Amino acid sequence: MFVRNAWYCAGWDYHVSQGRNALLARKIAGERVVLYRKPDGGLVCMEDRCCHRQAALSLGRKEGDCLRCMYHGIKFGPDGACVEIPGQTKIPHKARVRTFPVVEKNNWIWVWMGEPEQADESLICFAVGYDDPDWNIKTSEMHVDANYRLEVANLADLSHLAWVHQNTLGAGDPATVGAFTTIQDETTMLERGINTRYWIRNVPANAFLQHLFPPEARFDLHFDITMTVPCNWILHFRAFTAGSRTEGESDGELVADTYTCQTICPNDEHSVEYYFSWGASRTTDLPGLSDMLRETVEQAFLEDASVLEAQHARVMEKPQHPTIDIIHDAGAGKMFWVLDRLLQAEAKAEEEAALAGAGRSARAGAPAC
Amino acid sequence: MFVRNAWYCAGWDYHVSQGRNALLARKIAGERVVLYRKPDGGLVCMEDRCCHRQAALSLGRKEGDCLRCMYHGIKFGPDGACVEIPGQTKIPHKARVRTFPVVEKNNWIWVWMGEPEQADESLICFAVGYDDPDWNIKTSEMHVDANYRLEVANLADLSHLAWVHQNTLGAGDPATVGAFTTIQDETTMLERGINTRYWIRNVPANAFLQHLFPPEARFDLHFDITMTVPCNWILHFRAFTAGSRTEGESDGELVADTYTCQTICPNDEHSVEYYFSWGASRTTDLPGLSDMLRETVEQAFLEDASVLEAQHARVMEKPQHPTIDIIHDAGAGKMFWVLDRLLQAEAKAEEEAALAGAGRSARAGAPAC
Amino acid sequence: MFVRNAWYCAGWDYHVSQGRNALLARKIAGERVVLYRKPDGGLVCMEDRCCHRQAALSLGRKEGDCLRCMYHGIKFGPDGACVEIPGQTKIPHKARVRTFPVVEKNNWIWVWMGEPEQADESLICFAVGYDDPDWNIKTSEMHVDANYRLEVANLADLSHLAWVHQNTLGAGDPATVGAFTTIQDETTMLERGINTRYWIRNVPANAFLQHLFPPEARFDLHFDITMTVPCNWILHFRAFTAGSRTEGESDGELVADTYTCQTICPNDEHSVEYYFSWGASRTTDLPGLSDMLRETVEQAFLEDASVLEAQHARVMEKPQHPTIDIIHDAGAGKMFWVLDRLLQAEAKAEEEAALAGAGRSARAGAPAC
Ligand code: FES
Ligand code: FES
Ligand code: FES
Incomplete structure (x- = not known):
């Protein structure tokens, strides 16, 4: 059990270079992610799992700001949205990989594993x-x-x-x-x-x-x-x-x-x-x-x-x-008091979201399961 | 989940020689098997599991057409039937190891993992x-x-x-x-x-x-x-x-x-x-x-x-x-359509066989469990 | 499933020396234990698991007859009772590690994994x-x-x-x-x-x-x-x-x-x-x-x-x-008849003890769970 809405350290800044094949695979709080630098030096962190057939994006290829899955060649922008599917023109709306807020501070790389809109840089620890x-x-x-x-x-x-x-x-x-x-x-x-x-x-x-x-x-x-x-x-x-x-x-x-x-x-x-x-x-x-x-x-x-x-x-x-x-x-x-309070708050929020979702479905006449 | 009624390749023909200890252990579709050649060159494929105490027959000894389990010395014919139990004269009817149809074609060895009577050589792929x-x-x-x-x-x-x-x-x-x-x-x-x-x-x-x-x-x-x-x-x-x-x-x-x-x-x-x-x-x-x-x-x-x-x-x-x-x-x-259709057919046949068996047992007054 | 009330061999006597760091970690019948010699040569066998936070006592330090957990320094006597908690004076009653009867005979070390009061040295095998x-x-x-x-x-x-x-x-x-x-x-x-x-x-x-x-x-x-x-x-x-x-x-x-x-x-x-x-x-x-x-x-x-x-x-x-x-x-x-008879006897004794305990709790008005 991990707190989701928190910054996790993905390593030292020198773990992600501008190298041709510099794709850093990490597992953070149970999630596989891949980190890379755009040509302007900015970091991208996305789920290390292609939305097509779950190939490892960390075995992919950097192309400018984008990351291409090197199994069947689907290309993703730094926001995780699919920008190219070789051999077809239509790009499905759901063709998208989850991305994570990422920040460098004091030579550490920090990744927010929770809701992106809740990512609060002031929570990154002093170092x-x-x-x-x-x-x-x-x-x-x-x-x-x-x-x-x-x-x-x-x-x-x-x-x-x-x-x-x-x-x-x-x-x-x-x-x-x-x-x-x-x-x-x-x-x-x-x-x-x-x-x-x-x-x-x-x-x-x-x-x-x-x-x-x-x-x-x-x-x-x-x-x-x-x-x-x-x-x-x-x-x-x-x-x-x-x-x-x-x-x-x-x-x-x-x-x-x-x-x-x-x-x-x-x-x-x-x-x-x-x-x-x-x-x-x-x-x-x-x-x-x-x-x-x-x-x-x-x-x-x-x-x-x-x-x-x-x-x-x-x-x-x-x-x-x-x-x-x-x-x-x-x-x-x-420390466990703090951790467990956050875990409980997240469990409660998740439960409420599920209930709210069920309520909406019920009102819409959709099956709740 | 594997299709049973299909030919699976157990390797190249040169993987099984006439060598004294040439017993090839494989796992095919979840089943452990052992392959060996009889003196006439013909292949035998049997479950790699002695019917006595589950010793590995692939650690056994070839004796003419037969395979002897080298734990307690039980000997099996190429049809899987027990032909000798050292130290006793009576051989129980159930003393038998499962065998699998095996065919060589185009230098590949093919094993049929399903019902032997359904083994159809015309299904072996061209190569x-x-x-x-x-x-x-x-x-x-x-x-x-x-x-x-x-x-x-x-x-x-x-x-x-x-x-x-x-x-x-x-x-x-x-x-x-x-x-x-x-x-x-x-x-x-x-x-x-x-x-x-x-x-x-x-x-x-x-x-x-x-x-x-x-x-x-x-x-x-x-x-x-x-x-x-x-x-x-x-x-x-x-x-x-x-x-x-x-x-x-x-x-x-x-x-x-x-x-x-x-x-x-x-x-x-x-x-x-x-x-x-x-x-x-x-x-x-x-x-x-x-x-x-x-x-x-x-x-x-x-x-x-x-x-x-x-x-x-x-x-x-x-x-x-x-x-x-x-x-x-x-x-x-x-390909998955073909595979899944075969899997479904086999699941259905198994279910029907179970039902038929239960029916027969019920008619015979035997307990259905 | 292991018989508890039996002597298990923990090794040869030379596996436990008087060495400064001679702490022998073993797993016996599913239980982790640590063995060491007191200065008088006598053997101690205790659970290899500190009662504080489950640190390995086999990573600890011998101090005279005692064993100190080298995580937070709690010291245990050869009977398993805590004798020191660094930084505090009160020692809780439950601060104790399980010990096991241990006997040397014919150069083998024997540990009794069951009820200490049932440990019967005459059951140690001739050798x-x-x-x-x-x-x-x-x-x-x-x-x-x-x-x-x-x-x-x-x-x-x-x-x-x-x-x-x-x-x-x-x-x-x-x-x-x-x-x-x-x-x-x-x-x-x-x-x-x-x-x-x-x-x-x-x-x-x-x-x-x-x-x-x-x-x-x-x-x-x-x-x-x-x-x-x-x-x-x-x-x-x-x-x-x-x-x-x-x-x-x-x-x-x-x-x-x-x-x-x-x-x-x-x-x-x-x-x-x-x-x-x-x-x-x-x-x-x-x-x-x-x-x-x-x-x-x-x-x-x-x-x-x-x-x-x-x-x-x-x-x-x-x-x-x-x-x-x-x-x-x-x-x-x-042999299995003997083993299984002992296992059944132990399972029955355990069940009876549980029932007796439940009875006592019920009579005392305490919750039975
Ligand atoms: S798995 Fe990534 S493109 Fe197919
Ligand atoms: S296990 Fe094969 S003969 Fe006993
Ligand atoms: S775990 Fe042994 S003293 Fe803390």
């Missing part, structure tokens, strides 16, 4: 792209064979850094484990998600940073996370040398000011694509530092993938197995 | 085998992961040559595309299929032939296709230097007189085996020419396979997705 | 382990993609040695085939299985032994097999030079006195793990002899695997396909 001159952002991606709600729960709670990521994002020492698992955060509900902020003070560096500092070095770490549905997760992460304050902004020296922008696109109920980045501000960057951040987050997501894929297999086998809840489930609970 | 002295026929085969009806539709309309096969069987130039997609054919309905004939005149050579002629060379091409159910497709293809006539037989020079014989055997609803050939008449053959034809058709079928496998995945996902029809669907429509 | 000083036992293992009942039937009848194993355990010559398929055995029903004993006299050596003796050598072979549910199979196999007696103990020379101990653990309905050994007594052993026995049984089980996997595929396709029975099915019939 820092790799072309932002103030940041040295490095990008990557990963495929994970797990249901997307498991990913939401994973990202909505960072206590797992102490365990899953003990050798990368965590710190491996017992004191830090305590600091990571007894966080005092400030959480704000957003229209479509949550914002969470907290400090972890006077701790050793995260494992991936430790070799850059003397062992006795201590830091104040600040996390500012905005998570929105379907599964966008933007973290402003800052590390200061440990200061004297126990609340409010650290008075230590800012040694790393970084953004990591992450979005997860469900292919279907069994796998996701993960598009993510990490990088430092130009003022705190050093040669190789942002590359190290990218390597670190790749390593961490491989750690997550092994946990989540095993978890997914178990949940599939026993979806009704009893579970207990713990304190760290709160964030995930809020 | 030109590789042992025909008048033709230099080269053979090949391919596995495709697609439903067999998609293959029927593919072969029943050659307009796709202009698109799928633009670099092989098609010609790649816009003029030829037009010629390939606005064909005036003569179609005749046959008892179990269709015959289609047409000329494409004054066009460049097909892509696979172009390097053999000067660029300005033009040709008259003649197609004569007989397609029969389940999925046999025999094309007599001739290329003449472009002549002056605009109707009737070309008055150009016959430069290539060729036969390509193709048959597709459904394994089950999700894949097929393709057995095919192409070759020139001895009078128009040149060293290497028929090998080139075989290479060309192999290349073309790889092009089809990529289209059909993607299409199959999409149809499986959304079998009810709305589609539109175009002019080029006419040939497939005729 | 000869590799650490028995009187025998030179060599061990091995294999995965087979077949339902476990097919394995039971395979092991319960040795007439298949003449066919499946003609080049290994059988002898390949017609006389021996007769001897192997017309056995006069003595069978005794056991509480949970059968014991079968028989002589095969004055036959050539089994194929795997023939190169060690002159071609004219003849032997008396004695088989003493104890088979118990779920699928334990212990064979005391002895070879004597052919003696003069036609009944009772052979008066030939004992040239090989061997034990092969085999147990098959169903992972689920579609595959099994096979743990097995073979070896000679110290008094009849020779350098390399027991290694040869192990190689032979490995080779033979590869022969079985190819038969059983093909059979499994066919039975899955047509579970209701009619079959005939033969004389050699008797042993399997007895």
Whole structure:
């Protein structure tokens, strides 16, 4: 079950070039789509399924602004309407492929999977792209064979850094484990998600940073996370040398000011694509530092993938197995509350539309089935 | 759903040798069968499933005319009747494996999957085998992961040559595309299929032939296709230097007189085996020419396979997705009309047999269930 | 369908070491479990599924006697009870993972998949382990993609040695085939299985032994097999030079006195793990002899695997396909009688427990659903 009226990330902007055969096939929230660029650079996203006999349009041919199905040669405009059927002159009214609103923002490609007229660009999440001159952002991606709600729960709670990521994002020492698992955060509900902020003070560096500092070095770490549905997760992460304050902004020296922008696109109920980045501000960057951040987050997501894929297999086998809840489930609970409220609203709207349609049919004397 | 009372091709005759362990396992129209040759060369086709505990008879041992199951050693005659049960003398009446009528013709092996008494050899399609002295026929085969009806539709309309096969069987130039997609054919309905004939005149050579002629060379091409159910497709293809006539037989020079014989055997609803050939008449053959034809058709079928496998995945996902029809669907429509008429007749016969059986049981006082 | 109240073999004792990360994940009778050793060497077996969010405990961390889930850090004692939830002090009563009785005996690890209070160690089958000083036992293992009942039937009848194993355990010559398929055995029903004993006299050596003796050598072979549910199979196999007696103990020379101990653990309905050994007594052993026995049984089980996997595929396709029975099915019939009686008893006990529970709920006024 996926929210339809939402922007889903289809990848990085460089995944769709102006190449002769640059047709990007994706599966987004259960729907097969194909993306391509028109000669003016604008993106088109349409269902990857010809309206004639369901051939893959992603095996087709770009012709100017149009896409030609290379099975029997039907040509479609960027609005999905058929503009040519080789060998016949009449074009049936229904000869049309569904298209999806598509927007590029901060180097990500966003596709609206719901009603086109409801597509609201203000719902696209804030992010820092790799072309932002103030940041040295490095990008990557990963495929994970797990249901997307498991990913939401994973990202909505960072206590797992102490365990899953003990050798990368965590710190491996017992004191830090305590600091990571007894966080005092400030959480704000957003229209479509949550914002969470907290400090972890006077701790050793995260494992991936430790070799850059003397062992006795201590830091104040600040996390500012905005998570929105379907599964966008933007973290402003800052590390200061440990200061004297126990609340409010650290008075230590800012040694790393970084953004990591992450979005997860469900292919279907069994796998996701993960598009993510990490990088430092130009003022705190050093040669190789942002590359190290990218390597670190790749390593961490491989750690997550092994946990989540095993978890997914178990949940599939026993979806009704009893579970207990713990304190760290709160964030995930809020995200699921938002997701489920949207899902319910869409189910209700669909039901009402069906009823209205039946009413019209009944009034017109048409059979309701 | 497969027509039962039809001949299905189980492969080329050389797929079943006299070898000690030459037991060919196939799946035909959903049934597992095993084929072997008796010492006199005659073929046997039986269900690949021992009547004892369903072991694979294709893992068995040939013994003269017989086949021994190598699990517990039960031996079956070429008629499927059990002739030996090691360790016991009594052979139960039901100890028998189903056999299927099998015929070799034109180097193809044909199996009748329906009622043996209805097996009618005159229904085996005409073809030109590789042992025909008048033709230099080269053979090949391919596995495709697609439903067999998609293959029927593919072969029943050659307009796709202009698109799928633009670099092989098609010609790649816009003029030829037009010629390939606005064909005036003569179609005749046959008892179990269709015959289609047409000329494409004054066009460049097909892509696979172009390097053999000067660029300005033009040709008259003649197609004569007989397609029969389940999925046999025999094309007599001739290329003449472009002549002056605009109707009737070309008055150009016959430069290539060729036969390509193709048959597709459904394994089950999700894949097929393709057995095919192409070759020139001895009078128009040149060293290497028929090998080139075989290479060309192999290349073309790889092009089809990529289209059909993607299409199959999409149809499986959304079998009810709305589609539109175009002019080029006419040939497939005729083939499906034949297929579906046979399917309906078989469903009706089965129903009547069930009713008759129930009637007899009722009269005999036996329980009808 | 699996018997719950039975000991299933989880592998050889060396499959679970004292290693830092030695967490053995298995699937036994459809349940995922994880096994590890406590510092004192004792084994723990628990469900491989955290009670929080179903993460794999086999991806966790051993901490003394405990196992920590490395997703959110919940720690479980060897009894399955939660002993720590990082970040919170209250531990819910239901925070507990199922554990299974586990016993080591004769170098095999045995897990009881049913009610812990019914775990009866006297039901663990007799075997000869590799650490028995009187025998030179060599061990091995294999995965087979077949339902476990097919394995039971395979092991319960040795007439298949003449066919499946003609080049290994059988002898390949017609006389021996007769001897192997017309056995006069003595069978005794056991509480949970059968014991079968028989002589095969004055036959050539089994194929795997023939190169060690002159071609004219003849032997008396004695088989003493104890088979118990779920699928334990212990064979005391002895070879004597052919003696003069036609009944009772052979008066030939004992040239090989061997034990092969085999147990098959169903992972689920579609595959099994096979743990097995073979070896000679110290008094009849020779350098390399027991290694040869192990190689032979490995080779033979590869022969079985190819038969059983093909059979499994066919039975899955047509579970209701009619079959005939033969004389050699008797042993399997007895094993299935035992298995099915236990399955019925468990189904009945479960039903009664459900009824009793419903009764209690009704009396307490609680909703019965
Ligand atoms: S399937 Fe696209 S044109 Fe036929
Ligand atoms: S399964 Fe064929 S003889 Fe037993
Ligand atoms: S899933 Fe095990 S601690 Fe959360």
